[in-house]
Amino acid sequence: MIMRLDRIGLLAVPGLAFLAVIYALPLVLLLFKSVQGVDGLTLITYIDFFGDEFNQVVLWRTLRVALLTTLLALAIAYPTAFAMARAKGIWLNVFLVALVLPMSLGVIVKAFAWSILFRSNGFLNTSLQSLGITDEPIRMLFTETALIIGAANVFLPFMVLPIYTVVRQLNRNLPEAASSLGATPWFRFTRVTLPLTLPGVVAGSAFTFSLAISMYVIPSLIVGERQQTLSMLIARSFLYLRNEPLGSTISAVLLAIAIFVVLFSSWLAGRLGARK
Amino acid sequence: MQGQASHLPPNEHRYLDVIGVAKSFKGAAIMDQMNFRVAKGELVSLLGPSGCGKTTLLRIIAGLLQADTGDIVLGGRNLSSLPAHKRNISVVFQNYALFPHLTVAENVAFGLRARGTSKADAARPVADALALVRMDAFADRPVSALSGGQQQRVAVARALVVSPDLLLLDEPFSALDRKLRETMQIELKALLRNRGITAIFVTHDQDEAMGVSDRIAVMNKGKIEQFAEPSTLYAQPASPFVMDFVGLSTRLSGRVTEQAGGIATVTTNVGPVRARSGLAAGTPVLLGVRPELITPDPTAEMNQISVQLDDVMTLGSKTVLHGATTDDDNFLCELSGIRTDYKRGQTVTWGWAVDDTLIHAVPA
The missing domain is CATH 3.40.50.300 (P-loop containing nucleotide triphosphate hydrolases)
Incomplete structure (x- = not known):
């Protein structure tokens, strides 16, 4: 077989080199620590990690929060993407600015703004009480619900944009063809619009889930130490406990989940796109 | 019509x-x-x-x-x-x-x-x-x-x-x-x-x-x-509009100068042209003739105009003669088969039957 160097392929070399040195190498060194025992390689840290009931609770919570965040973001983003795809001129700009501008604000500003909204004497609670819907303030801050709402807000652009891209490319004659062939709006949506926009949904969900499973700042600010997530455990292991093997182990678990999500979503996207 | x-x-x-x-x-x-x-x-x-x-x-x-x-x-x-x-x-x-x-x-x-x-x-x-x-x-x-x-x-x-x-x-x-x-x-x-x-x-x-x-x-x-x-x-x-959109034609603009028994005589830049029409004298009109209805060997009772050939296109099944365009008028004649007897620059007489003249009143 003749080795043939694609000259265009050479353009990827700087990026690959950068990733190899700055991302892959330190990651491998870090992960190596998780299996480095006193006398050779060991899986003891993994056995310890998964054996600990507290860790199981945190792992499950991390997965649950990431999943619910993804679902909430999806529920809001999906119809929004259609409105955006239909929007023209000034309205499209309004949508894009509304999506992108909050990203530049930073999570910390948002988190403190939310606390004004969510706290017991905050805007939401005073409104609910003055409307007579509730008698007492409801606990909102420091709850998993607040975390999910906050995270979905921060990650919303990562869900909207991939779906928007797919919806915008959707041939508008396709739903029309479906209608003229006798399809009710529901049949048309489930058999044409939804299947054709699923690749965007998969991509957006993979982005959002990956971001949500590894988020650190948002839970630190919204729920604090009360309800830890895997990322917070990692930080605690390295910063306070000085337990590098534990921190590396949790990192490896998180990485495994992320790799699974990426592989699964690209497999799913490939399956969905296979017939095109 | x-x-x-x-x-x-x-x-x-x-x-x-x-x-x-x-x-x-x-x-x-x-x-x-x-x-x-x-x-x-x-x-x-x-x-x-x-x-x-x-x-x-x-x-x-x-x-x-x-x-x-x-x-x-x-x-x-x-x-x-x-x-x-x-x-x-x-x-x-x-x-x-x-x-x-x-x-x-x-x-x-x-x-x-x-x-x-x-x-x-x-x-x-x-x-x-x-x-x-x-x-x-x-x-x-x-x-x-x-x-x-x-x-x-x-x-x-x-x-x-x-x-x-x-x-x-x-x-x-x-x-x-x-x-x-x-x-x-x-x-x-x-x-x-x-x-x-x-x-x-x-x-x-x-x-x-x-x-x-x-x-x-x-x-x-x-x-x-x-x-x-x-x-x-x-x-x-x-x-x-229909005349222009459906098919090609020789087009001439002019004004009806005489009306006699359902035949309108129209004065154009290339001389008088008769058409079957009840339009009254003084009406501005647009005339059209389908190119295949034009013959380079006209008989006496036909409308006749003199045209200088601007281009001769040999298309195999037909030969298309283009006359030099003047103002808004344009001249187009189609002859069947390959005709080598016509050359660019040559002046020829075209003729067509009075009944083949399409005539439409246009806004003045």
Whole structure:
């Protein structure tokens, strides 16, 4: 077989080199620590990690929060993407600015703004009480619900944009063809619009889930130490406990989940796109 | 042929009846008081330049666009308030709009499945429809693997398998190359005729409209200028627009200077030209002559003009002579076969029968 160097392929070399040195190498060194025992390689840290009931609770919570965040973001983003795809001129700009501008604000500003909204004497609670819907303030801050709402807000652009891209490319004659062939709006949506926009949904969900499973700042600010997530455990292991093997182990678990999500979503996207 | 506005066939031929349809976008009227009738089994074209409202009319009939006022009646059923999916009108789109996530057979089955037919019950009619368009060998292929002509066949099969009351085709041949286009036109026309399908083609291509239709509605600025058989449109265009849009012609502008017994004598830049018309002296007019009706060997009773040849185009089956254009006038003559006896720069006398002169009064 003749080795043939694609000259265009050479353009990827700087990026690959950068990733190899700055991302892959330190990651491998870090992960190596998780299996480095006193006398050779060991899986003891993994056995310890998964054996600990507290860790199981945190792992499950991390997965649950990431999943619910993804679902909430999806529920809001999906119809929004259609409105955006239909929007023209000034309205499209309004949508894009509304999506992108909050990203530049930073999570910390948002988190403190939310606390004004969510706290017991905050805007939401005073409104609910003055409307007579509730008698007492409801606990909102420091709850998993607040975390999910906050995270979905921060990650919303990562869900909207991939779906928007797919919806915008959707041939508008396709739903029309479906209608003229006798399809009710529901049949048309489930058999044409939804299947054709699923690749965007998969991509957006993979982005959002990956971001949500590894988020650190948002839970630190919204729920604090009360309800830890895997990322917070990692930080605690390295910063306070000085337990590098534990921190590396949790990192490896998180990485495994992320790799699974990426592989699964690209497999799913490939399956969905296979017939095109 | 002035004032021939009978777009309306006798009542017993009324199958599709478009009554007083009006539509405007953002305050600008696209069409106003559109009336249009098609008989059962008829193949009709809406022919006109882009922006004339032909696609708008098609979309209103299909239910993809809501008219501001007016009614669409099909086979005695008023469709005006029905959504597209309840009209039983199939549409073949310009880009075919095949569902990219479905196979050829799944695309064709779509309409039946949407109507609640089970997969098993749909198999037979789908296979028949694919056989009809000679695409049965491609049933399980993804539609992206098909050529333009094959995609069009699938789109037609998909539209016909549901036995529509009316078939609408929006520029169905424009994405095909010239040779394939003609083959597909012949094929599709035969198919629709055999099955007695009533169909409306939307097109900007006069050859296509002439080739596939029983009648053609020539549209301009939201109005039907003339609705007639192709031969009538060509031989007796009702307006300068129709004369220009359907076929080529030698065109002369002038003014009627004499009216005698139904023959108007028109003074033009190239001399007097007679036409059968009752137009009074003083009327500004536009004259037209179809190029194949002009002869370079005129007889005495013919209209005669002297033309300097600007170009001689030998096209094989015919030779086209272009005269030097003066002002808005243009000179075009077609002779059959290859003619080597005419040269550029030569001055020749052209003639044509008085009855072959098309004449239209124009605003002064």
